[in-house]
Amino acid sequence: MTRINELLSHYPEDKKKSALLPVLHEVQDAHDNWLSIALMDKVAEILGILPIEVYEVATFYTMYNLKPIGKYMFEFCQTSCCCLRGTEDLMDYTCEKLGVGIGETTADGLFEVRGVECLGACGYAPMMQLGDFYKEHLTKEKIDQIIADCRDNKIILHDK
Template sequence: MEKHHYTQEINITDALMARINELVSHYPADKKKSALLPVLHEVQDAHDNWLSIELQNKVAEILELKPIEVYEVVTFYTMFNQRPVGKYMLEFCQTSPCCQRGVEDLMDYTCQKLNVGIAQPTTDGLFEVRGVECLGACGYAPMLQLGDYYHEHLTKEKIDQLIDDCKAGNITFYDK
């Protein structure tokens, strides 16, 4: 499988740098690495929800870390994206309770509806379907997360409505 190197414009604005400095201020001066997770979230949010190698290098520079220290975190946690992703990331819980309630069929249905495979953005860049580990809402299975929000007791009809709402721009998916 061929590896693709994705590039992106790095835009560390004054506002973003102020937010990074505020996050770093919560930790002892000699422990900047402690701010790595929240800083990566802020930087990813400000860069179309993904982190290129160059952007990871910039975070390392800002936090005075070795680049490998940032790469290790970005490659370990699935909430950090290493390539461009769909604007609306439909993250379906794939653990036992959701599987027992039919999440795999709903994922297949969603992929067919959007004409994509798992972890493949739609051609318009609006959607991406992913399977993730437990989201901690087992009593509401099957469910998915879209940004900061859970969508529970899923059915094909609920997925149709969610997709329609996203396309129409009638959905909130982040608290910010």
């Protein structure tokens, strides 16, 4: 609540709804990287808005997770540049390697693979986001190394 109150202090009292996105990020970060209905309802209460207003935002943006996810979320860019450079094949390869489908979490809870819209790194295609960081110019060999590094806890997810 300390961080949420600090965020709210940046907005006029009658415009607390403007803090919705950063508050959702804070709540998600503090709760295993996903937002339950109860958490979203609490955010609505804190901001003095209707729960549906929180749900609309949380379901629109892919950066909010509405179910528990793998510790390592491989978010592959699926827009033109990355697709032309083979991202779809790399997604299939990664899913096969991990034994999951897109949007599924591995049995050990470590990995999940998702396709997302443009991540704004077209010159480095194919690429994916892993935590706060981009993994660029991907190949099957790089995917293998990233998976191994994750399993060995060598991957830093957040720049905090």
